[in-house]
Amino acid sequence: MPLQRKPYACIVLGMELGEKLEILAASARCDASFASSGSDRRPRSGGIGAGAPSGVCHSFSGDGRCISLLKVLYSNACRNDCAYCANRASSDIVRTSFSVDELVRLTLDFYRRNYIEGLFLSSGIFSDPDIVMERLIEVARVLRVEAGFGGYIHLKAIPGAGERLLRLAGLYADRLSINIELPTAASLVRLAPEKSGAEILGAMRAMGDAESEHTRDSRRIRHTPNFAPAGQSTQLIVGASPESDRTIILLASSLYRRYALRRVYYSAFMPVAPDPRLPAAAAPPLLREHRLYQCDWLLRFYGFKAEELVQEADGNFPTDVDPKVAWALAHRDFFPLDVNSAHLGELLRVPGIGLRGARRIVATRRQVSLGPAELGKLGIVMKKARWFLSAGGRPLCAPPEEQSLRLLLAEGPREVPGASKPGPGRTVESQMEFAFP
Amino acid sequence: MKASLSVEFESFLALALGEGAPDSPQVAPQGELFGPEPRSPGAQGCDLGFDPGGAVRELRAISPRLLDLVVKTWMSEEGLVDELRLVIQETRSRGSCFLEDYSNRAVRSLSSARARVDREIDRFTGLARFSPRRDGLYAAIIESDHNILSALMPRFALRFGATPYAIVDMGRLLAAERRAGRTSLREGEEVLSLLPGGGADEARDLWRRYFGIIGNPGRASPLLRRRLMPERYWKYLSEMGGGAEPGP
Ligand code: SF4
Numbered sequence: 001m002p003l004q005r006k007p008y009a010c011i012v013l014g015m016e017l018g019e020k021l022e023i024l025a026a027s028a029r030c031d032a033s034f035a036s037s038g039s040d041r042r043p044r045s046g047g048i049g050a051g052a053p054s055g056v057c058h059s060f061s062g063d064g065r066c067i068s069l070l071k072v073l074y075s076n077a078c079r080n081d082c083a084y085c086a087n088r089a090s091s092d093i094v095r096t097s098f099s100v101d102e103l104v105r106l107t108l109d110f111y112r113r114n115y116i117e118g119l120f121l122s123s124g125i126f127s128d129p130d131i132v133m134e135r136l137i138e139v140a141r142v143l144r145v146e147a148g149f150g151g152y153i154h155l156k157a158i159p160g161a162g163e164r165l166l167r168l169a170g171l172y173a174d175r176l177s178i179n180i181e182l183p184t185a186a187s188l189v190r191l192a193p194e195k196s197g198a199e200i201l202g203a204m205r206a207m208g209d210a211e212s213e214h215t216r217d218s219r220r221i222r223h224t225p226n227f228a229p230a231g232q233s234t235q236l237i238v239g240a241s242p243e244s245d246r247t248i249i250l251l252a253s254s255l256y257r258r259y260a261l262r263r264v265y266y267s268a269f270m271p272v273a274p275d276p277r278l279p280a281a282a283a284p285p286l287l288r289e290h291r292l293y294q295c296d297w298l299l300r301f302y303g304f305k306a307e308e309l310v311q312e313a314d315g316n317f318p319t320d321v322d323p324k325v326a327w328a329l330a331h332r333d334f335f336p337l338d339v340n341s342a343h344l345g346e347l348l349r350v351p352g353i354g355l356r357g358a359r360r361i362v363a364t365r366r367q368v369s370l371g372p373a374e375l376g377k378l379g380i381v382m383k384k385a386r387w388f389l390s391a392g393g394r395p396l397c398a399p400p401e402e403q404s405l406r407l408l409l410a411e412g413p414r415e416v417p418g419a420s421k422p423g424p425g426r427t428v429e430s431q432m433e434f435a436f437p
Numbered sequence: 438m439k440a441s442l443s444v445e446f447e448s449f450l451a452l453a454l455g456e457g458a459p460d461s462p463q464v465a466p467q468g469e470l471f472g473p474e475p476r477s478p479g480a481q482g483c484d485l486g487f488d489p490g491g492a493v494r495e496l497r498a499i500s501p502r503l504l505d506l507v508v509k510t511w512m513s514e515e516g517l518v519d520e521l522r523l524v525i526q527e528t529r530s531r532g533s534c535f536l537e538d539y540s541n542r543a544v545r546s547l548s549s550a551r552a553r554v555d556r557e558i559d560r561f562t563g564l565a566r567f568s569p570r571r572d573g574l575y576a577a578i579i580e581s582d583h584n585i586l587s588a589l590m591p592r593f594a595l596r597f598g599a600t601p602y603a604i605v606d607m608g609r610l611l612a613a614e615r616r617a618g619r620t621s622l623r624e625g626e627e628v629l630s631l632l633p634g635g636g637a638d639e640a641r642d643l644w645r646r647y648f649g650i651i652g653n654p655g656r657a658s659p660l661l662r663r664r665l666m667p668e669r670y671w672k673y674l675s676e677m678g679g680g681a682e683p684g685p
Contacts, residue, residue, distance in 0.1 A: 018643055022650045043598055050595035058563045064661030071651065110647075112575060114567050114596070152596065190669035205460075270655040284655055363537035363589055374540040395496030432535050 004384060019098050021106065021312055027076040027087050028122055030272075031179070031235060032265040036068040036117035036152040038230030039174035041381040043044035047148020049111055051174060051229070053139070056117050069154060070110050071120040074098055078124030080136070082192040084181070086272040087124045097126070103139045104147060111151050118152030120175070129160035137165065139214045140172035154229075159199050163206045167227075170210055173229040175262070178203045183251045187241035191277055204259040207232050238292060239269035239285040243314030244377055249295050253306035256299065259401070266292040291317040298324060301355060302348045325351045330390060330401070336390035339370050351409065352385030372396050384409060447489040449511045453521040454492055489523045496525070500533035508549040512584050521548050562592050564670050567602060568633035568641070574601045576633040579674050581610040587613070590620055603631040640677055648676035 015023075038054030056064035073087070075097035081089045098106075107119045121139060123132050134341055135136035136155050143149040153167050157178040178200055182188045185197045200294050207228065234255060236248055252264040268284035295317065298304040302324070309323050310316070311330050318326050328335065328351050339361060347358040360378040364370065371391045376382050384399040387405060399405055496504040510521050515573065521541035527535045538544050567575040575597065579589070586606050590613045593602055603614040605628050612628035614621050623631060671677035 001460040018646050021643055022646055023645050026650045029651055043595060046599065048598040048600065052562075056559075056563045059648065059674065060662045060666045061648070062654070062659065062662060063656040063667060065652070066665075067648070067651060069649070106643065108641075110644060112600070113571070113640060113644070114563075114565055114577070114593070154532065162627065256551075268656070270653070286656065304628050360537070360539050363534075364539050366534060367538040367541050370540075377545055378539050415573070 006120045015096050017106075020074070020098060020102070021097050022073045024076055025099060027073045028071045028120070029122070030086065030270070031120075031122060032231055032267040033072070033120065033154065034066050034414070035070055035175075035230075035233075035263065038161075038262060039152060039226075041150050041152075041174060041226065041229065043150030044050070044144075044148045045202060046101065047150055048108075049149050049151035049274075050150055051150065052117060058115055058117070060190065068117050069105055069120040069152065070116045070118070072098070072103070072122075074103070074121060074123035074132070074139070075126045076124050079128035080083065080125055080192070080194040081129075082181070082195065083275045083277045084237055084269060084272070091273060094329070100135070100139050100142055103355060104142050107143060108149065111149070116151075118149075118154070120154040123155035123156060123158065125160075128164060129158045130162055133158045133161035133165045133169065137169050137172065140169065144172045146350075152434075154230075157203050157207065159195055159203065159204070163203075166203060166206050167210045170207060170214075170228040171225055173228050175233060176207050177233040177235070178207075178227045179235040180204075180251075180255070181235065181237050182241050183236055183248050184241070186411060187243065191240060201216070201259075204232065204234070208259040231260065233261060233263040233265065235265040235267055237269050238266050238289050243311075244286065245292060245317050246310040246315035247436070248292060249299075249306045249310060252292075252296060253299055261336055264296060265295070274427050280365060287319055291319075291323060295323045303345050304349075321406060322351075324349070325384070325409045329402055329409070332402070335388040335399075336394070336395045337388065339375065339391050340365050350385050350388045352381035352388075354379075355383075396429060440681075441509070446508070446511050449518070450489055450492055450507065452518050453507060453510075455527060457520055499528055500536065502533060502536050503528050506536065506547055506551055508588075509554040510547055512554045512588065513550040514584055515550050517546060519543075519551055554583045554585060555587075557581055558588045559586045560670065561585065561589055564666075564674065565589065565593075565604060566673055567593075568638060570634050574603055574614070574631070576603045576605065576631055578605050578607050578632065580672065581606060584609060584611075586611055588616060605631050645676055 035051060035055055036051075039051030040053045041051040043049050049420070050097045055068060057068055059067040061067055072274060075095070076087045076093070077095040077097065078085075078087045079089055103119070103121070108117070110116045111118065119139070121136050123136060136158070140153050140155055140345055143153065152175075153173045154175040154177065155173040157166050157169065157176050159178060166176070180200050181195075188195055188197050211227055211231065214224060215239075218224040223419065225343065225381055234250065238248065239373060248266070254260045255264060264288050268286050268289040269279075270284045271278060295304075295306075295309050298309060299306060304324075304327070309327060311326060316355070317323055327348065334349065338348075338352060344358055344362055347353050347361055349356070353361070357380045361375070361380070364374065364378060368374065369392075370378075372382070372386070375385070375389070375396075387408075389396045400408070444614040449516040471635045476634045486548070493504065497508055506524065507521060510517050523661060524535070524541075524547055529542075535541075535545060539548065561579050561581055565577040565579055567577045569575050584606075585607075589604055593604075594615065599617075601614065602632075603612055607628075610625055610628050612623040614623065614631055666677075672679045
């Protein structure tokens, strides 16, 4: 049963900017989205800033996440009562709001000092969704039109806001997102009763349609304005509700297909306040989150299908090996692949061969025939790959039976990275190759 | 305006091409290191018959990747001249696909050096911290492993628009300043005139407060952060306790 609500709208007036910043940044940090990539926007004449297509990390927070954007809420006052959220109406927290001018000034000051690539702006639903959405759009409009800002802007679409406003937001934002948060309608009803799955998917569809229309128009009309050039993303919470990895990854895959989403983020659930609707407080399921990111990467860049990736009877990824190794162990008949003739898509299925390694193999074998010695020089992780490859008709290593091979390929104890693990300085999405081989 | 960066690059280029180093050329530093245009051969002032502008054009014609490899090898300051000479010769005779022959030791060494330089450029694209000075210039101090100043400067041109900015490489006592669309170089003690000033900076204090709150305490992972942002980069990062990021 939901907790008794306290008034949500007692906004503290006269708070100094630094205090607001701390409150509204802390309120936004459970959103896993961090990317600033995918846009090559140019500033208007006399303006400042531009998109960096592959994104830039400007620092790393204490949890190891890339800091690329000023990520804040416009207001943490919210009339909804989502069980998993610190800003829910029944939470006893200090409520505050930025003004448009404060946010514009902070963004420009931080941007000029090279602290950030731009702004990530979301908000609690402190009023009618259209009114909240209008405030977010106004911040983006002032930045773009009045300050000539060409840096990155990520705006949250407020559930329930009208389609006209979503289309307007896309004209100023580089990325739009709306968080689906829970993977099934039943969990949404239980944990976020004021939210509607149909409304969230409707907003995704509207933004996707607007993006397609703009793409079509821009082929015919030269000066068609950009519409959210970095596309749209969403977030799913892992572990607040009972759904398995299979349910989550099938949903993600279908969102990629149906709404052309650029990214789905997975956020390990961390209890913020006791609530009988939530699982008992435990450590956040970071390994599960990590496996979902690995699987997501396989879907987007390695040509895997969601349906083939979760093999386990309970619908969850194994903890001892990554999803690519798990697939290879379950498909021994697919291997060994001849390193001198396998096509790129096949090489990408070999544990130990990443995107870069596969491309290097294809490029180098045009010059020389490859054997184990050459492969080691191409950045292939031979201790994994050797069990799955052959050269000149002979396997590189005769593989042992499955259980022994599984032990050989198991991951040792390691620090489980958070959602973001780009290499320093550079970019974000392009460096997620960390996970494979 | 000093010419040291271009001169050093031209000497390196001459060695890599087996032409011998140019003799104290009187050159302007504009050109390959600060923009896409190769310098015209007439501007070289080199009396050994080596034409750096022509060499750059030739390398680019063979493959833009080859030219990039040459420039990044120079930036790496790791020597590798013999490897570079071999790769240039082989690429001239076998075509640009030789650059993808990673079974070749020289190709691997140069590719690794280039990757290190690219990583360093990417790092400082994110980690260079600019402070406004009273004269309106935004200045940043860096101490990079490689000589990346000339690659770093253009990365900020759109960020700053018409606002003048400068980057000072304290390790090499080199600096570049961009004003009104032109980039100029300083070296030695002259770089000190481009350093940020000292004093209060409200935006920097707000940034520290933001940084202090944005990490999720439930997922704290200082080791991961240290791996992603090694300690040697913290010196000028106010959020990491670096004391050397002065204010206006
Ligand atoms: S609507 Fe958003 S801010 Fe409000 S309680 Fe739900 S998740 Fe939190």
